[in-house]
Amino acid sequence: MTELTPTLAPLDDPRWALLEREDDAAEIIAAPVRTYWQDVRARLAQNKPAMAGLIFIILLVLAAIFGPMLSPHSYRAQNLSLANLPPILKTTEVGGAEERQLVFVNTGNLNLYGVDEGGHVTGLLPGGRKDMINRQTIWQVGGAEVVLDYSSLPPVLAQEGGPGLSPGPTKWNRTYLFGTDQLGRDVLVRQLYGARISLMVAFVATLVNFVIGVTYGGLSGYLGGKVDLVMMRIVEIISTIPLTLYVILMMVVLQSGLISVMLAIGTVFWVDMARIVRGQILTLKSQDYVAAARTMGAPTRWIMAKHLLPNTIGPILVTATMLIPSAIFIESFMSFIGLGVTPPQASWGTLTSDAVETLRRYPHQLFFPATAISLTMFAFNFLGDGLRDALDPRLRQ
Amino acid sequence: MANGALSRLPLAYVGQRLVLMLVTLWAVITLTFFLMHAVPGGPFVSEKMLAPEIEAALNAKYGLDEPIWRQYLNYLGSVITFDLGPSFKYPGMSVNEMIAEGLPVTAQTGLLAVLCVVALGVPLGVAAALNRNRWPDTAVMTIATIGAAIPSYVIATVCLYIFALRLGWVPAFGLDDWRGYFLPVFALSGFWLSFIARLTRSSLLETLDQDYMTTARAKGLKRRKILLKHGLRNSLIPVVTIMGPVIANLLTGSFVIEQIFALPGIGRHFVLSITNRDYTAIMGITIFYAAFLMLMIFIVDMLYVWLDPRIDYRRRA
Numbered sequence: 001m002t003e004l005t006p007t008l009a010p011l012d013d014p015r016w017a018l019l020e021r022e023d024d025a026a027e028i029i030a031a032p033v034r035t036y037w038q039d040v041r042a043r044l045a046q047n048k049p050a051m052a053g054l055i056f057i058i059l060l061v062l063a064a065i066f067g068p069m070l071s072p073h074s075y076r077a078q079n080l081s082l083a084n085l086p087p088i089l090k091t092t093e094v095g096g097a098e099e100r101q102l103v104f105v106n107t108g109n110l111n112l113y114g115v116d117e118g119g120h121v122t123g124l125l126p127g128g129r130k131d132m133i134n135r136q137t138i139w140q141v142g143g144a145e146v147v148l149d150y151s152s153l154p155p156v157l158a159q160e161g162g163p164g165l166s167p168g169p170t171k172w173n174r175t176y177l178f179g180t181d182q183l184g185r186d187v188l189v190r191q192l193y194g195a196r197i198s199l200m201v202a203f204v205a206t207l208v209n210f211v212i213g214v215t216y217g218g219l220s221g222y223l224g225g226k227v228d229l230v231m232m233r234i235v236e237i238i239s240t241i242p243l244t245l246y247v248i249l250m251m252v253v254l255q256s257g258l259i260s261v262m263l264a265i266g267t268v269f270w271v272d273m274a275r276i277v278r279g280q281i282l283t284l285k286s287q288d289y290v291a292a293a294r295t296m297g298a299p300t301r302w303i304m305a306k307h308l309l310p311n312t313i314g315p316i317l318v319t320a321t322m323l324i325p326s327a328i329f330i331e332s333f334m335s336f337i338g339l340g341v342t343p344p345q346a347s348w349g350t351l352t353s354d355a356v357e358t359l360r361r362y363p364h365q366l367f368f369p370a371t372a373i374s375l376t377m378f379a380f381n382f383l384g385d386g387l388r389d390a391l392d393p394r395l396r397q
Numbered sequence: 398m399a400n401g402a403l404s405r406l407p408l409a410y411v412g413q414r415l416v417l418m419l420v421t422l423w424a425v426i427t428l429t430f431f432l433m434h435a436v437p438g439g440p441f442v443s444e445k446m447l448a449p450e451i452e453a454a455l456n457a458k459y460g461l462d463e464p465i466w467r468q469y470l471n472y473l474g475s476v477i478t479f480d481l482g483p484s485f486k487y488p489g490m491s492v493n494e495m496i497a498e499g500l501p502v503t504a505q506t507g508l509l510a511v512l513c514v515v516a517l518g519v520p521l522g523v524a525a526a527l528n529r530n531r532w533p534d535t536a537v538m539t540i541a542t543i544g545a546a547i548p549s550y551v552i553a554t555v556c557l558y559i560f561a562l563r564l565g566w567v568p569a570f571g572l573d574d575w576r577g578y579f580l581p582v583f584a585l586s587g588f589w590l591s592f593i594a595r596l597t598r599s600s601l602l603e604t605l606d607q608d609y610m611t612t613a614r615a616k617g618l619k620r621r622k623i624l625l626k627h628g629l630r631n632s633l634i635p636v637v638t639i640m641g642p643v644i645a646n647l648l649t650g651s652f653v654i655e656q657i658f659a660l661p662g663i664g665r666h667f668v669l670s671i672t673n674r675d676y677t678a679i680m681g682i683t684i685f686y687a688a689f690l691m692l693m694i695f696i697v698d699m700l701y702v703w704l705d706p707r708i709d710y711r712r713r714a
Contacts, residue, residue, distance in 0.1 A: 237420065237424055241421065241424070241425055241687055248683075249429060249432050252674070252679060332548060333550070333653065336550050337653060338671070352550065356550075356554050363558050366555070366558075370554075373547075374546045377548075
């Protein structure tokens, strides 16, 4: 073999200068030393959808806790005269230049509301005379008559004589930012209060599922043998039962209410968790450190709590994160068919089903609860996916 | 079954599965029965104050004056003979009649939804996988993510408002017109369509990476043949596995959909009997649902053997 010599080596070029070699350079670990959990956190922080989801969830939880306290309205106070107001008011100017006044026509319930310059609703315009025969309502505003004619749809606001009408500015409803519902309650506060209930149901139900699933799966996996066989057969039977039906049955038995919903959802969906924990424990319990702990006389409870469960926390965490959105889903589903929390309490499900009742006239009322549920689903799904990728990068697709 | 599927499906295993199904069904009946009897107050309590004699007569008529174990055995006996008993709230109507009345509607919409899930979800997933990281992939994944996050009843009401009330393209309720099927089927299949599209995509991507795909290409097989015979057939296995639960969920999802579109199906009967506290109807329909869903999962598991030659139940039986 002939030695390869660089024939045209430009040795005077500084780029070809020999680097000085330090003896211990090979031993230096260039990247910072990180534990597994630091790695997980770093990987999660790089996942943009997951972080967006996490931030959304944190903001939502804060809003759900503190929002209702900060609002001047209460979730249960009704004001029927201010029912079904939209968040955006298309105003009309009446009274001409001297007695200029902004009014808003609610075409759904044929009422006229006063609106001030800032966009605050000052209240129902008094003195509406209802003329049922000609299908119109007449108000006295600024010395002239304003007529709302609803004999043909859509209703038309008109004035005969007087200074005339002119289209006013379109304003944000500053009194009720999200408008009001059919009983005149503030939609924003009810929305936040609904978030409180929906999230509480989801978290408590997931916690109950978590405790039952981890205990059941852990015991089954650790004890093994006949106990495992029997316990897994039971799980097999439970998992072939359509669980939504059982949540419904539980709700029928327990009667509607917040605690019933939490109990019903919490006691039913632990099967997946139990299976995952069992699978993990089965592989972990044959590890040497478990044998070592047992040799040293550690009791079962200690080995479970200190050695086995901490090592299965990854999959458990992912399963729990995925359980929360399905609990929100099921709760809203239950509330939608009338088996959820009892009024005046509100959850996103009851808010949606209330909005569906008035869909024809006030379609905007559906927007807020539907968007809230969908965004929360996005957030939890993204966070769950991100957590799974962060905990086990090999699973990433 | 050309690939010897029958020999890999020994009768002993099928029998074992059937026995497990019967045990589960018995558990469902028992649990349902005792749950319904744990409801505070009898079935006639909510009505206007009944005279004690009338209540006693009603109890005697429906056998509610007997001890509970006797009632349980009676109920079990009648369920075995496919008799789910009379409805408490609609005199003269039996739960069987309720189910017979609602089943065609539920089955039709449900079947169409399953078809929609498979016939749209799988091709969408395939298109996404074959165009990985190009626009079809992005489009399908965006739709799938949105579809998985929006509850079916929201999809249903929004579609109802836009297409039926605003545009008037389809009727708002009922199935008299063939166009009436569009919205319920779409709303019902939305979530699972997204799910199946995502599943098909990730499964096909995994399959495309396998060595046997390279081998097939190296042998010079046609692209279409490689995709259909080697790629798709293997990547559809997880899709088929999930079809049992999908059918189950489509049917339970129909409670809300039938309510919104006013379809006279079983789901609507079920929700109505919940609001009416019609206990025998709740019990009967629950048991019917459970039996039906278990049967579906069973059938899917059996079909699975035919699709995947690696599955061999002989070892497990």
